[in-house]
Amino acid sequence: MRRALPLLAAAALSGCAAVPVYGDPTFAGAEESAPVRLLEVDWTVPLVPDVPLLEYAPREAAGPAVDPGSGRIIALTRDGRVQAVSAAGQVEWTYKTALPFSTAPLIAAGRIYVSGGDGTVYALNDHPAGPGGELLWKYDANEDLATTPVLAGKLLLVATQADTVVALDAEDGRWLWQYRRDTPAGFTIRGASRPVVEGGRAYVGFADGTLVALDLMDGTPCWERRLGVEGAQFVDVDTAPVVDAARNRVYAASYRDGVFGLDLATGETVWSTTTPGVTSLVQRGGLLFCAGDGRVTALKVEGGQLAWTLELKGRLAHAPAQVKGLLLVPTERALLFVDPLSGRIRQSWNPGRGVTATPAWFRDRLYVLSNLGHLYALALPGQREG
Numbered sequence: 362m363r364r365a366l367p368l369l370a371a372a373a374l375s376g377c378a379a380v381p382v383y384g385d386p387t388f389a390g391a392e393e394s395a396p397v398r399l400l401e402v403d404w405t406v407p408l409v410p411d412v413p414l415l416e417y418a419p420r421e422a423a424g425p426a427v428d429p430g431s432g433r434i435i436a437l438t439r440d441g442r443v444q445a446v447s448a449a450g451q452v453e454w455t456y457k458t459a460l461p462f463s464t465a466p467l468i469a470a471g472r473i474y475v476s477g478g479d480g481t482v483y484a485l486n487d488h489p490a491g492p493g494g495e496l497l498w499k500y501d502a503n504e505d506l507a508t509t510p511v512l513a514g515k516l517l518l519v520a521t522q523a524d525t526v527v528a529l530d531a532e533d534g535r536w537l538w539q540y541r542r543d544t545p546a547g548f549t550i551r552g553a554s555r556p557v558v559e560g561g562r563a564y565v566g567f568a569d570g571t572l573v574a575l576d577l578m579d580g581t582p583c584w585e586r587r588l589g590v591e592g593a594q595f596v597d598v599d600t601a602p603v604v605d606a607a608r609n610r611v612y613a614a615s616y617r618d619g620v621f622g623l624d625l626a627t628g629e630t631v632w633s634t635t636t637p638g639v640t641s642l643v644q645r646g647g648l649l650f651c652a653g654d655g656r657v658t659a660l661k662v663e664g665g666q667l668a669w670t671l672e673l674k675g676r677l678a679h680a681p682a683q684v685k686g687l688l689l690v691p692t693e694r695a696l697l698f699v700d701p702l703s704g705r706i707r708q709s710w711n712p713g714r715g716v717t718a719t720p721a722w723f724r725d726r727l728y729v730l731s732n733l734g735h736l737y738a739l740a741l742p743g744q745r746e747g
């Protein structure tokens with residue numbers, strides 16, 4: 362049985378120059394006491410050991426993922442490496458690519474699909490009984506890949522920074538179809554909408570402010586709906602849409618023009634808000650959590666009414682995760698543990714240089730990749746499922 366490491370010992374073993382900080386004073390409402398009631402560090406392993414001495418503000422943008430079959434944690438880091446870490450914290454294999462990663466991997470049926478920073482989609486082997494990490498196939502998209510791949514039956518979907526959705530054969534990487542929209546003139550927000558699949562369709566947003574429902578058979582549009590003002594700048598729909606099948610809704614956000622609730626079948630607008638700066642959406646029951654520039658907002662899904670707002674003093678809130686009744690929000694400086702019903706910060710955790718990537722929860726552990734490239738396994742002993 363593994364023993365939870367004390368915080369300072371964990372920091373020393375990881376080689377961190379900075380001691381993890383609790384109760385970050387820059388966030389109103391963060392508790393100042395040590396979070397022994399909320400989290401414990403089980404283990405930590407450095408995945409980017411050779412940090413350049415003069416590297417300014419390192420960022421690890423790609424969140425880890427866990428293979429449910431083997432229990433391995435797959436981490437993609439800014440040095441271009443795919444690494445598999447055992448549940449005990451041992452690196453089992455590494456696959457090297459050319460450039461840093463910005464999106465999390467997809468793990469399915471003994472395979473790992475990754476969107477490389479070099480514009481290449483990689484399919485790697487991850488057999489539970491074998492060493493794994495062998496290249497099965499790769500596809501050069503010749504464009505900047507911007508999303509985690511999505512598996513839809515035998516299709517693998519990935520979106521690019523150039524407003525293209527590419528569909529590949531998941532078995533061998535063959536190109537099957539693509540859907541492209543013209544990128545608007547002027548400035549756009551960096552990022553892209555990850556396709557969300559439901560009922561034979563892929564729902565995806567684009568930089569021209571449009572949300573589109575694509576037929577998975579051939580990529581033809583079933584409907585398209587403009588959320589942003591035509592011709593305006595920064596109307597990008599970069600959020601991965603949230604499908605609410607029980608209400609026959611799909612939720613998405615235009616960076617400039619707010620959050621929208623649309624009819625899933627037709628794309629007709631059911632409700633809309635003027636909440637700007639939203640870059641990611643997560644639903645929990647009757648609440649829709651909107652993260653982005655300077656704040657996290659909770660909206661009621663029935664009509665879009667405001668439930669609460671958490672101000673972050675100008676910091677960017679990255680895509681949250683829902684874990685054991687908490688909303689976990691990476692803000693680059695710290696990982697916030699937020700009460701989803703009130704918006705109150707229960708704890709902020711900063712493992713040296715903060716957290717940008719969305720953490721992953723599997724069984725009884727939370728896996729967090731810090732901006733220094735250290736992978737942490739955390740236990741939440743005092744928190745019940747909610």
